[in-house]
Amino acid sequence: MMQEVQWGNVNMVEAERRLLANALLDISNQRFVLLSESCIPIFNFTTVYSYLMNSTQNYVMAYDENSPVGRGRYSIRMLPDITLNQWRKGSQWFEMDRELALEVVSDRKYFPIFQEYCRGSCYADEHYLPTYVSIKFWEGNSNRSLTWVDWSRGGPHPATFMRSEVTVEFLERLRSKRCEYNGDTTNVCFLFARKFLPSTLSRLLNLASEVMHF
Numbered sequence: 001m002m003q004e005v006q007w008g009n010v011n012m013v014e015a016e017r018r019l020l021a022n023a024l025l026d027i028s029n030q031r032f033v034l035l036s037e038s039c040i041p042i043f044n045f046t047t048v049y050s051y052l053m054n055s056t057q058n059y060v061m062a063y064d065e066n067s068p069v070g071r072g073r074y075s076i077r078m079l080p081d082i083t084l085n086q087w088r089k090g091s092q093w094f095e096m097d098r099e100l101a102l103e104v105v106s107d108r109k110y111f112p113i114f115q116e117y118c119r120g121s122c123y124a125d126e127h128y129l130p131t132y133v134s135i136k137f138w139e140g141n142s143n144r145s146l147t148w149v150d151w152s153r154g155g156p157h158p159a160t161f162m163r164s165e166v167t168v169e170f171l172e173r174l175r176s177k178r179c180e181y182n183g184d185t186t187n188v189c190f191l192f193a194r195k196f197l198p199s200t201l202s203r204l205l206n207l208a209s210e211v212m213h214f
Contacts, residue, residue, distance in 0.1 A: 010128075031052045036194060060133045094145070
C-alpha cells in the first residue's frame with residue numbers, strides 16, 4: 001500500500017521504517033542503504049559492495065549542533081527519555097547492518113516520542129535516527145554518512161548539480177576525500193553523492209568507464 005509523505009514531516013521516518021521492515025523480510029539482505037532518486041554512485045558496484053559488507057560500523061550521521069536548527073529543535077517534553085545533551089542532528093541518508101535495522105523497526109520507546117513531539121520545524125528525519133542511534137548504539141556507529149552533499153551554497157536544501165557541472169575532475173574530487181574506515185585511513189569516504197538532475201544521466205554514463213572503470 002502506498003502512502004504519501006511530506007518533506008520535514010515525521011511520516012518521512014515512518015516510511016523509512018516501513019522500507020527497512022520490508023527489506024528485512026529477505027534474510028539474505030545484510031546491509032541497508034537509503035538513497036534518493038537524485039543520488040548517484042561514485043564507485044563501481046564491486047567497490048561499494050566490498051566496502052559495505054566488510055565494514056565493522058554503521059553509517060548514521062550524528063552530531064551535536066548548538067544552534068536554532070540543532071538543539072533549538074529539541075522539545076523539553078521529550079524528558080526524561082531524551083535529554084537535550086542526547087539530542088543529535090544528521091543526514092537521513094543512512095547505511096546500517098541487519099542488527100541495527102532490526103532495532104530501528106522494533107523501537108517502541110523513542111520513535112513514539114518523536115511522533116508526538118517532533119513536529120513542524122523539528123524535522124524528524126534529521127533527528128530521530130541520529131538521536132536514537134547515539135543513545136543506544138553509539139559504539140558501532142561512525143557518525144558519518146556515505147552520501148556526499150554540498151551545503152556550501154546555503155539554504156534549506158543542498159546544492160543541485162546540472163549536466164555542465166559533471167566532469168571527471170569533479171567526480172575524482174568526491175572520490176578522494178580522507179576519513180577512517182575499520183580503524184585505518186582511506187580515501188574512499190563517500191560511496192554516493194547527491195543531488196543530481198535527470199539531465200546529468202547521459203554525461204554520467206559517458207564518464208563512468210573513465211572514472212569508475214566499468
